[in-house]
Amino acid sequence: MLALIVGALGALLALGVAGLAGARHASIGRSIYGVAATVSAGLAVLGASRLTSGAADETLILPIGLPWLGCHLRLDALSAFFLVVVHAPASAIGAFAAGYVTHEPAQPRILPAYPVFVAAMTAVLIADDAYAFLLAWELMSLASWVLVLAHHEESDTRSAAWLYLVIATLGTVCLMAALGVLAGGAGDYAFASLRGARPAPLAGALVALLALLGAGSKAGLMPLHAWLPPAHAAAPTPVSALMSGVMTKVALYGLVRILFDLAGPLPWGWGAAIAMVGGASAVLGLLYALLQTDIKRLLAYSTVENIGIAAIGIGLALGFRASGQSALAALALTAGLLHALNHALFKSLLFLGTGALAAATGTRDLERLGGLIGRMPALALAMLAGAAAIAGLPPFNGFVSEWLTFQAILASPPAAQASLRLGLPLLGVLLALAAALAAVCFVRAFGIAFLGRARSPQAAAAHAPEAALVWPPLALGAACLLLGLVPALGIALSDPVLRALGVPAFAGALVGPAIQLGDNGAGYNAIGLAVAAGLLGLLTVVALHRLSPLTERRGAPWDCGFPDADPATQYTGSSFSQPLRRVFGPLFAVRERVDMPAPLERRAAGFAVSLRDPLWIALYRPVARLVEMLAGRLNVVQFLTIRRYLSLTFGVLVLLMVLVVIGA
């Protein structure tokens, strides 16, 4: 199987080369995306079959890379699970990208990097030594950076890409240091030997912190999230879907791999810390999402939220495992893993749907959309499914993982540390607030974009996007519904991971299609509820037919007797979020300026809202300035004479030798 994956990697890299040559022709571009989608579909099936068949771990050592190390590859359950998480959405995204070729003029810059990006994410998952892992990680960052820059003519894109590059590099440095601390002085960077090494408590803490910084910044956990929304929004739509839906999961994979697998047992406090960071990310991410009017930015901020929810599950699992609550660790880890899978599906759906919407209307600004449900019903259906799934509403998949996360929080074992127990209700509040805000956010996003009346001529004149752009989101919506109705499917995929990480299986909690937590009697049976709702609905419809036979009449809107034909009288996205902006305003430095002319003064009144991410100002600007200053200083080194270069090289060599002598 591993050989097949390596073959697929080769095929994807070859596609990248082909992309260099064939980017000018739409048909070649289409087939390249098509092949990439097929490869992804194959890899997803491969991962799923590895998980369900229960095959043994495979390893492979390729004679490339460092001469004494080679390139270690390994396919275990964790890798296989994330192979599904990455490639199931990636296949839909590839299919969408094939249809999107004609809408995206920057193909020559996207086509070569796209397959390389997909290949690099796959390589991260199967890398089994620190060198290969970091190389693949960096390739993933660079390929996605190139893709973000596809529309480099816009200055916003350039600044977003610059920030992304800075943070991604810092993240890789952190991961490099984390793995370096784990390897210690032994110099053996294969994961197998890292796993055997038991770091000292202080070193273990350092590893956890560095891994959290490195992988957490890539995943978009607060406070390292600020690069994410601008970068994800600036990228071309299929790339946004890949970055937001998929790459953040690769980052979670890195976190789980290092913290659960490589770093050995960590004290429970780390788990609690990660869960709290997750809770804060969940709430703050959504509060920002609520205020965005660019749909892609809104979705990117909501990625911060969902990664936070997954981090709650992963952190709790770490904490429970450390305090010996292995059954609860299984519940929490299942919740985290399933949320990663679910989010990959519905976030890709929403990004692809937004791409189709923007292709049809020419804008992704909420305030210029409206009334699209009548003109593009199929796309509206897909987006409605995505909105319900991400808002955590039954019967979709988002609710399953949120339900499990709630259960993990509520289970609160009596034996656990008192401070952990006291923290759990707070975590519950954060998660509940996030879930409720997600509903507000996506009622707003869907309602303003698809319902009401068109707010701009483009929206009024829009035609439905072509079928090639609509069926990939619809297929993802069907997957969300299926995983929501039959949670057993997702749990069948995540259970082997639990066993591989030394946590007992969770499948014992399944009774037929329903989840039933044996020890406390709480259950969720989506199919049962759906069937009951279907029957009640049927009864209601039949009864209405009998009791209320008159057909509808159409008339002007009532609007309390004063209907106004001007679409500008509708609620806008900004007005919809105004109540929450007022309630939570201090958290995000909102400035509302009302400019009211004095009586008899003949000018228009004005109203402006501006918001900044306070974390952005406090944290990022200093870092970005420091990097810029250092880069400016170092620039001199690029223009030295050959003599100076040689002496520099010699100096470094001497320094290293001295270090070796001291070390020995």
Place this chain on the structure above:
Amino acid sequence: MSGVLFQLVQFALVLALAPLLTGIVRKVKARLNGRIGASPLQPYRDLARLLRKQPVAAEGASPLFFASPLAAFVILWLAAGLVPSFTTDLALAGSADLIALVALLAAARFATALGGLDVGTAFGGIGASRDMMLAALAEPAMLMVIVTLALVAGSTSLLRIVGFVVGGGVGVEISMSLALIALLMVAIAENGRIPIDNPATHLELTMVHEAMVLEYSGRQLALIEGAQMLKLLLYLSLVGAVFAPWTIAFEDTPDALMVGLIGYAGKLALGAVGLGLFEVTIAKMRVFRATEFLGGALLLGLLAAIFRLIAETV
């Protein structure tokens, strides 16, 4: 088998009782206001009238406009049928715990809010926006109540909680009383009652829920009103089942079931009178004061959970 039968009975029962409950609340309020008031049966007549009338929809209304009242009604009917009322022997009782129940309520609200936005009028938007804001503030408070109950009974399953309370697992406890107050405050907010919202208002700018459903008429409006009545019934049943579960039947004997039914009717009547009393004694708040009200509910819930945790640790 009996579980399926009782489940069907319960679905019929909640649907039959919901309008009466609303009627009693209105009657109580009218009497306390010094009016005679309409008969408690008036809501049935209102619903029948709405069903007979020809619905008028705005020209731009999409299929979602018509689907949303149906979805909200069916979801709330389902949810109301899941709360143990007179017996615990319900086929679907294990299918949804308290968290799933809250999610069902959220799904109904999601559908209604989308329906409010569909026609594209200012009132629909203002109602949807405010309703969602109130829900976003009420849901964390509701969760804190659930946390407390889960800490007390060791489960989020309603059957377990009911069984635990009946089994004498809970004495008079400060955390349970705080949770009860928090739950009542959430129930008031979620049902759009005074002081958060006024179900009988005629002043457009003060409306929340009514503004959201302003465009509906005929059978769609009947569905929405029915859904609201079911929601009120659901919250009262929930309070009754969790905090006064002693009448609920645990065995399928005719006596126990009889006690269960009478007790349920009694609890609902008591709840309706209590709600009417409460509503006439206070005035409606400004919309943004609701934050303080619901923040108070959240704080009470949090205190309840923390008291419980400390009580266990000590």
